[in-house]
Amino acid sequence: MSSLWEAAFITSLLAGMLRMATPILFAALGELIAERAGILNLGVEGMMLTGALTGFLVAHATGSLWLGTVSALATGGLLGLFMAFMAAQLKVDQILVGLALNLLAVGGTTYAYRLAFKDVGAKNPSTIATFETLNIPLLSKIPFIGEVLFSQHLLTYIALVLVPATYFLLYRTKYGLELRGIGDNPRAVDMRGINNIRRQVLAVTFGGMMAGLGGAFLTLAATGLFVPEVSAGRGWIAIAVVIFGNWRPQWILIGALLFGLVESIQLSLQAVGVKVAHEFLLGLPYLLTIVALVFNRSRSQSPLALGIPYHRESR
Amino acid sequence: MAVQQLRKSAGARWKIERRPDVSTGRQFVAILLALGVSFVVSAVLIAVAGASVGRAAVAALHGAFGDLRAIAETLLQATPILFTGLAVTVAFRARLFSIGAEGQFFAGAMGAVWVCMLVGDRLPSAVLIPLVVVAGLVGGGIWGAIPGLLKAKYDASEIIVTVMLNFVIFFFLAFLLGDAWRDPSSFYYQTPRMPAAAQFPELIPGMRLHWGFVLALACAAMVYVFLWKTAWGYEIRAVGINAEAARYKGISIPKVTVVAMAVSGAIAGLAGASEVPGLHQRLVLDLSSGFGFTGIIIAMLGRLHPLGVVPAAILFGASVTGISAMQIAVNVPVAINQAIQGVILIFLLMADVLVRYRVRRTNPRV
Numbered sequence: 249m250s251s252l253w254e255a256a257f258i259t260s261l262l263a264g265m266l267r268m269a270t271p272i273l274f275a276a277l278g279e280l281i282a283e284r285a286g287i288l289n290l291g292v293e294g295m296m297l298t299g300a301l302t303g304f305l306v307a308h309a310t311g312s313l314w315l316g317t318v319s320a321l322a323t324g325g326l327l328g329l330f331m332a333f334m335a336a337q338l339k340v341d342q343i344l345v346g347l348a349l350n351l352l353a354v355g356g357t358t359y360a361y362r363l364a365f366k367d368v369g370a371k372n373p374s375t376i377a378t379f380e381t382l383n384i385p386l387l388s389k390i391p392f393i394g395e396v397l398f399s400q401h402l403l404t405y406i407a408l409v410l411v412p413a414t415y416f417l418l419y420r421t422k423y424g425l426e427l428r429g430i431g432d433n434p435r436a437v438d439m440r441g442i443n444n445i446r447r448q449v450l451a452v453t454f455g456g457m458m459a460g461l462g463g464a465f466l467t468l469a470a471t472g473l474f475v476p477e478v479s480a481g482r483g484w485i486a487i488a489v490v491i492f493g494n495w496r497p498q499w500i501l502i503g504a505l506l507f508g509l510v511e512s513i514q515l516s517l518q519a520v521g522v523k524v525a526h527e528f529l530l531g532l533p534y535l536l537t538i539v540a541l542v543f544n545r546s547r548s549q550s551p552l553a554l555g556i557p558y559h560r561e562s563r
Numbered sequence: 564m565a566v567q568q569l570r571k572s573a574g575a576r577w578k579i580e581r582r583p584d585v586s587t588g589r590q591f592v593a594i595l596l597a598l599g600v601s602f603v604v605s606a607v608l609i610a611v612a613g614a615s616v617g618r619a620a621v622a623a624l625h626g627a628f629g630d631l632r633a634i635a636e637t638l639l640q641a642t643p644i645l646f647t648g649l650a651v652t653v654a655f656r657a658r659l660f661s662i663g664a665e666g667q668f669f670a671g672a673m674g675a676v677w678v679c680m681l682v683g684d685r686l687p688s689a690v691l692i693p694l695v696v697v698a699g700l701v702g703g704g705i706w707g708a709i710p711g712l713l714k715a716k717y718d719a720s721e722i723i724v725t726v727m728l729n730f731v732i733f734f735f736l737a738f739l740l741g742d743a744w745r746d747p748s749s750f751y752y753q754t755p756r757m758p759a760a761a762q763f764p765e766l767i768p769g770m771r772l773h774w775g776f777v778l779a780l781a782c783a784a785m786v787y788v789f790l791w792k793t794a795w796g797y798e799i800r801a802v803g804i805n806a807e808a809a810r811y812k813g814i815s816i817p818k819v820t821v822v823a824m825a826v827s828g829a830i831a832g833l834a835g836a837s838e839v840p841g842l843h844q845r846l847v848l849d850l851s852s853g854f855g856f857t858g859i860i861i862a863m864l865g866r867l868h869p870l871g872v873v874p875a876a877i878l879f880g881a882s883v884t885g886i887s888a889m890q891i892a893v894n895v896p897v898a899i900n901q902a903i904q905g906v907i908l909i910f911l912l913m914a915d916v917l918v919r920y921r922v923r924r925t926n927p928r929v
Contacts, residue, residue: 288722290662340912343660343722347859348912352905358898363612476898484726491723527741531734534727541724542717555722 255392261509261516262396266404267470268515269508271296271462271479273407275486276493276500277414278458282328283490284418285451286431287335288555290346291327292459293483294353299324299460301357304467304474305364307376317403317464324460325453327353332452336445339557350483358476378472379403401469403461408501415497427451431551434558444558459483488537495549507533582921590866593914597864600914601907608902614893626888627881633888635772641880642841643668643851645779646834647858648865648872649786650703654721654827655867656790657819658803663710663725664831665855666732667703671832672839673736674702675761676754676846680744684758691760692840696778699836700829706732707828708821715817721824729855737848744846754846763841775837779876782830783869789826790869799823831855853901860908879904 275292282289299320307316327349334345365374379401388398418424429437430444438444462482467474485507492506493499510533514526606616627637647664654661678698682691710724739745740752748755763773790796801809802819810816834854843850861879865871886900 290722290726334909334912338913338916340916341660343662344859344863344908344912347662347856348905348908350905351853351856351860351901352909355898355900355902355905359608359612359896359902362896362898481730484730487723488727527734527737531731531738534730534734538713538719538724538727538731541719542713545717545719 257516257520259392259395261512263399264512264515265505265509266396266400267508268511269504270401270404270407271465271470271482272485272489272507273411273501273504274403274462274465275459275483276489276504277407277410277497278455278462279486279490280414280493280495280497280500281418281427281458282452282455283495283551283554284428284431285448286434286551286553286556286558287332287448287452288342288346289328289331289335289452289455290343290487291331291349291353291483292346292455292486293479293481294346294350295324295327295456295459296463296466296479296483296486297353297357297477298327299463300467300478301361301463301474302460303464304376305360307468308374313376313379313468316468317461320460320464320468321457322460324463325457328453328456328459329449331456332449335452335557336448339559342555342557354477361474361476375473376468379469401465403465403469411497411501418497428551430558431553434553438558438560459486462486485533488534491550492533492537492540494540494544494547495551506536580921580923582919585919589918593911593918594864594866596914596917597907597911600910601903604906605899605903608899609889609893609895612895614895619889619893619895622892623882623885623889626892627885631767632770633884635767635770636884637877637881638776639772639842639880640883641876642773642776642779643834643838643854644857644861644879645776645873645876646782646837647831647854648861648876649779649782649858649869650707650827650829650831650834651858651862652865652867652869652872653786653790653799653830654707654823655862656803657799657823658806659711659714659820659823659827660722661707661710661725661824661827662722662859663707663728663828663855664834664858665851665853666725666729667706667828667831668835668838668851668855669732669736670706670828670835671699671703672835672846672850673732673739674698674700674832675836675839676744676757677702679757679761680754684760686760688760691758692763695757695761695840696833696836699832701832703832703835704825704829707831708825711821711824711828714824715820721820733848736846740846740848746845752848756844757840761840762844763837771842773837773841775841778833778837780873782833783873786830787869795819795822831858857904860904860911863908863911 275296279289279292302323303316303320306319307313331345331349334340335342381399382402384398388394418428426437426442427447430447434444463479466478489500489503489507492503510529514530517526609616609619626633628634647668650664650667651661675695675698678694706728710721710728713719713724714721737752740754744754746753746755763775766772766774766776790800798809798814798819799822801812801814802816806816838850839846857879861872861875865875882900882903886897889895890897
């Protein structure tokens with residue numbers, strides 16, 4: 249294997265890592281905000297899938313990728329709003345609502361896709377032109393680093409910028425402090441006269457929007473086509489990444505990159521036809537998440553009241 | 564426990580508050596409400612597809628219950644989800660939100676196939692079939708005990724660990740099917756067929772329904788006895804109702820956690836050890852169409868009681884056979900099945916809120 253070929257391989261591997269990490273990063277940062285507000289949203293997968301479909305359908309119908317992106321953001325947000333209404337307002341069990349949303353989304357998107365493209369067989373699905381990658385002037389010309397870092401989709405840059413932005417919101421603003429307070433000790437925040445429910449609804453809706461955006465990245469930037477269950481478990485990966493990153497944005501980035509790298513390795517090896525046990529590799533990050541959960545327990549940053557409905561008048 | 568206060572005019576106050584206890588009748592109303600609304604939503608979805616709702620309903624009913632063969636197919640489809648529904652029931656009764664039935668199903672199926680690989684086709688059915696069933700129990704039990712142990716020892720969330728373990732076992736199975744366990748004569752990711760002696764006999768000659776269904780019914784009876792007539796079952800229910808009180812009474816919560824998760828896993832494992840020797844006779848990756856997740860809905864619909872879980876599983880089995888008949892008759896995409904499952908769960912949760920809370924007028928001067 250020549251060194252030139254090796255360098256090209258590694259470049260494409262790392263660029264692929266960033267690309268594959270993007271949808272996971274969006275969904276994970278959104279999930280982080282929701283969980284910080286105390287709501288364990290297990291419906292990420294369904295929100296992502298719905299975003300992926302609506303983004304694709306709107307872009308296919310109007311020819312505008314950005315209109316598709318916005319509608320994915322909106323439908324993800326709507327599902328988040330519904331999740332928040334059930335969880336924060338009605339205090340229904342969060343786990344079950346999330347699972348129900350996933351089932352509804354898997355069935356609903358497949359159903360809607362089959363109806364929308366009745367005549368299209370599985371052999372030649374409808375495609376759209378995807379977003380072009382955005383080569384940042386000058387920087388993208390740097391050998392190796394330029395190709396990996398500065399020749400990505402605009403959405404990838406946005407996702408990366410969201411990491412410090414989320415950190416700033418959560419740890420450097422009063423609003424973030426209050427949000428973390430709701431997740432840790434809702435009664436204390438309630439006593440300060442802050443409307444917990446409204447904050448939770450906002451947080452989960454934001455989480456839904458981010459999941460929808462992650463889904464839109466899959467159909468509008470990564471592939472240009474919708475296939476049933478295109479999200480392929482990435483919503484669950486986002487939930488894993490939040491735990492793997494111990495609920496901190498900077499470590500969530502690392503986690504998303506790890507999952508992205510695993511996917512990228514799998515794709516690259518498939519492309520060059522190397523036969524390895526990639527299934528083993530694919531399962532590894534999930535195992536690592538369990539390990540992280542167990543090993544981090546003494547310094548866990550998990551919100552203390554995560555998943556526990558807050559009843560104002562109970563004690 | 565009031566949730567919210569609404570102020571109406573200056574004097575009278577209205578409170579939405581939780582009912583202290585919910586009668587069986589009200590719970591039944593919630594189920595009927597949820598199913599009723601879900602039928603309406605299904606009708607809308609069918610109409611959106613441009614099909615005649617009436618014709619679709621007739622086709623579905625005929626496909627699910629029309630003749631003996633249809634009923635046998637319905638019960639066949641109900642078999643795996645009856646097991647997983649019972650598995651979820653045991654875990655949820657201890658307030659352990661296990662989402663792991665899907666992975667434990669695979670663990671059980673893998674145990675069943677593995678034992679056949681070990682002993683080959685030397686054993687007669689009378690020995691091999693019990694061996695396969697036990698292997699399924701053990702496989703699922705181990706995969707259920709792991710999250711139980713991690714919860715008991717390290718307080719690791721059983722929700723998260725079971726979700727992760729679902730993926731771990733799925734990729735592990737894919738790994739095995741890609742190489743070590745692969746049928747060398749096949750192009751597909753699958754194991755060789757099990758020995759004929761391991762296969763479950765047909766329940767009705769000439770039909771696919773097998774003895775796994777009877778095993779599932781027996782399992783329902785055993786779950787009832789386990790939960791309501793044994794000390795362990797009592798402890799599980801006590802922890803589920805009030806963990807703190809149970810602890811003061813001297814019940815070991817870590818023990819209950821591990822037992823409930825292991826038993827739940829073993830039952831889900833049985834689903835795998837019935838589906839493979841009863842129907843597929845080999846391991847494939849798409850062995851389950853989300854049986855573990857459907858089991859959660861069935862357990863909720865059945866009110867975490869075997870007497871409720873059995874009819875709920877048969878209803879869902881009927882929806883699978885009914886919808887595939889409907890697809891042939893009026894060409895409605897079969898994906899409608901999962902969508903309706905989600906809708907049923909959502910409306911069930913909403914109906915629960917309706918029957919669990921009441922609006923009460925309180926004294927304005929207090």
